[in-house]
Amino acid sequence: MTTRRVITDGDRGEEHNMGGEVWILGGSGRSGQAIAAQLARRGVAPVLVGRHAERLAAAAARAGGARTVVAGSAEAMAGEIRRQGPAVVVNTVGPFTATAPTVTRACLAVGDYVDLANDVAAVTGVLGLHEAASAAGRRLVTGAGFGVTATESVVVKLCAGRPAPVRVRVDMVPSIAVAAGHIGEALAATLVEGIPGVEGGRRYGGRRYRDGRLAPAPIGGEPAHLVLPDGERVTTASLPSGELVAAQRASGAPDVVAASSEAPASPLMRVVLPAATALLASARIRDFARRRLARVQVKAHPQPRPHSWGHARLEWADGTVEEGWLRVGEAQEFTGAVPAEVVRRLLSGEGRPGAYTPAALFGPSLAEACGGTYLPVTTRTAP
Numbered sequence: 001m002t003t004r005r006v007i008t009d010g011d012r013g014e015e016h017n018m019g020g021e022v023w024i025l026g027g028s029g030r031s032g033q034a035i036a037a038q039l040a041r042r043g044v045a046p047v048l049v050g051r052h053a054e055r056l057a058a059a060a061a062r063a064g065g066a067r068t069v070v071a072g073s074a075e076a077m078a079g080e081i082r083r084q085g086p087a088v089v090v091n092t093v094g095p096f097t098a099t100a101p102t103v104t105r106a107c108l109a110v111g112d113y114v115d116l117a118n119d120v121a122a123v124t125g126v127l128g129l130h131e132a133a134s135a136a137g138r139r140l141v142t143g144a145g146f147g148v149t150a151t152e153s154v155v156v157k158l159c160a161g162r163p164a165p166v167r168v169r170v171d172m173v174p175s176i177a178v179a180a181g182h183i184g185e186a187l188a189a190t191l192v193e194g195i196p197g198v199e200g201g202r203r204y205g206g207r208r209y210r211d212g213r214l215a216p217a218p219i220g221g222e223p224a225h226l227v228l229p230d231g232e233r234v235t236t237a238s239l240p241s242g243e244l245v246a247a248q249r250a251s252g253a254p255d256v257v258a259a260s261s262e263a264p265a266s267p268l269m270r271v272v273l274p275a276a277t278a279l280l281a282s283a284r285i286r287d288f289a290r291r292r293l294a295r296v297q298v299k300a301h302p303q304p305r306p307h308s309w310g311h312a313r314l315e316w317a318d319g320t321v322e323e324g325w326l327r328v329g330e331a332q333e334f335t336g337a338v339p340a341e342v343v344r345r346l347l348s349g350e351g352r353p354g355a356y357t358p359a360a361l362f363g364p365s366l367a368e369a370c371g372g373t374y375l376p377v378t379t380r381t382a383p
Helices: 030-041 053-062 074-084 096-110 120-127 130-136 146-159 185-193 242-251 267-281 283-294 331-347 358-362 365-369
Strands: 022-025 047-050 068-070 088-091 112-115 139-141 167-173 206-210 213-217 224-227 233-238 255-260 308-315 320-328 354-356 378-381
Touching: 022 030, 030 047, 030 053, 030 331, 047 053, 053 068, 068 074, 074 096, 088 096, 088 331, 096 112, 096 120, 096 130, 112 120, 112 331, 120 242, 120 354, 130 139, 130 354, 139 331, 139 358, 146 167, 146 242, 146 308, 146 320, 146 331, 146 358, 146 365, 167 224, 167 233, 167 242, 206 242, 242 255, 242 358, 331 358, 331 365, 354 358, 358 365
Parallel strands: 022 047, 022 088, 047 068, 088 112, 112 139, 139 354, 167 255
Antiparallel strands: 167 308, 206 213, 206 255, 224 233, 233 255, 308 320, 320 378
């Protein structure tokens, strides 16, 4: 098996072209390895791409001897994408606001693109390439992870054959098994830079849709106390995430809120957060926050509940309200399955050219193919 290694931007190495390959950027990371395992179940042998040769080699061995490409930056990865021409590139490297523009430009020239972005700015940026992707005959899929896919899929299912609702709220309730280790530079940068970086309010403030436009909203606002279908009770609160953009586009609703059980929902945090996030306007404080967050040691713990949930509540102008749920297993496992299933469908020639979120391109069946189960919809008339 031939191995392609690129140590620096200037090191061109040997010429080697393997048409039809699937590349995973960040292939030695947790998400990259999960996606590689899911691709293998679908009969696809991926190429693992990343910065560290030793980590890639270890991950490749676990993946049954996958080919590797070592590239020192997003720019180096993009250069190799243009030169080697993989059929599909899966980007797991954050912050996606930094990596997605570089990698998508390369993919427009050679193949299709999939990423795990879940922040408003990165998802919006990829979707903004719809016309360019259509003209190039490429398919760009952003938000191919648990949060966007689980909530958007419920919205798409509830909206089928219906006029646009007037109000939508989506809630993601992940159940994640956490491995011991440091948060790391890429995740820390994603968390700091992904709030939310788009129009409609302060640079580091929350967002929602009002009258069809992004508008200010407090992070951790609009708390809701949900009873999960299995009887457990959770509290969710607003968070400026990719689910917000996906839900609005899938529904066409002018009024949309995205919430998560991971959002800080206590009254104290709702008071403290605006001042704390305002400090991030300082580049020096952002750099400090990223460095400290990257070094935080996380203790291992099992997933807190048997299932993860995507929830959507839609209200129409006639007063009809519908609520739907999608049940999946461990959220990280679902995040591995979604991009793998997207890749399988892209390789099979499914999906029209353009830029999309997963369910917008492939419909609610995608989540079912990844192990999700829709529960019966609750319908009532609002008072």
